[in-house]
Amino acid sequence: MSLDTQTLTGRDAGRAQSGPRPVRSTQAGNARARGAADRWIAPAKIGVFIAALVPLARLVVFGLTDGLGANPIEFITRSTGLWTLVFLCITLTVTPLRRLSGVNALLRFRRMLGLYAFFYATLHFVTYIWFDKWFDVAEIVKDIGKRPFITVGFAAFVLLIVLAATSPRAAVRRLGRRWLMLHRAIYAIAALAILHFWWMKAGKHDLILPKIYGAIVIVLLGWRVAVWARGKLAGRSGGASKPAR
Incomplete structure (x- = not known):
């Protein structure tokens, strides 16, 4: 009809x-x-943006009030390095939270958090080569020879530079599927950051914080491996599962 x-x-x-x-x-x-x-x-992004600047504001306040201790350069170096690791962990936490909560909008915060990890890593690196070594290449090379953990940290920083440079939406469109493969380097960055921190603290026999952050990273990466493995099994049985990113 x-x-x-x-x-x-x-x-x-x-x-x-x-x-x-x-x-x-x-x-x-x-x-x-x-x-x-x-x-x-929008208001949540503004709140996260401001909150992420608190560690920097803290350093500025300490600097203006003589609160950086007897070795200000070491205090700044250690603080910026630790906050780099904190933001790496928070960035890696976004995907599990999104999948467990079902709030897909959480993914909109991931790029900002990742860029803050790069921001504090840059402050960490600049403090070392500028205020600590005054761009003395010979002294830096000598220091690397005595403390190889610096090489590990530098490798993580180079990878962060690549991810930060390809984070804009234009780069995402241009790279296509290759963008996802490239940005999985954050897993290697997190592992190198933990190794850098662990190796540095091992010389002082102070492994409490490296163990805590190492456990956090292991859980976050282990969760992704579990999701990937479950997806593989589901694929073999005719189901479908999106990879964790």
Whole structure:
């Protein structure tokens, strides 16, 4: 039976002609609902942005009030290095939280958090080569020979530079699938950062913090391995599972 409106009369023709309207109305309603649900994202991003600057503000306040201790350069170096590791861990936590909570909007914070990890890593690196070594290449090379953990930290920093440089949306579009493969280097960065921290603290026989952060990174990376393995098993049995990123 055809629904040609020319063969219908009165109310029936009106209903047939107005059929698509409820669909458009439903779509508009869904769009408004999504917009209302996402209103928290902008203020939350501002809050995260400001909160992520607190460690830097703390260093500035300590510097102005002589609160950096007897060795200010060492205090700044250790503080910025630790906060780099903190932001790496927080960045790696976004995906598990998103999958467990079902709040996909959490992914919108991942790039900002990753860039803050790079920001504090840059401060860490600059403090070392500028204020500690005054760009003395010979002294830096000598220091690397005595303390190989510096090489490990530098390798992690180079990888962070690559990820930061390819974080803009234009780079994501240009790289396509290769972008995802490239940004999985954050796992190697986290592992190198833990090794750098552990190796540095081992000389002072103070491994409490390296063990804590090492356990956190192991849990976060282990969760991803478990999700990947489950996806493989589901794929073999005919199911589907998205890889954890």
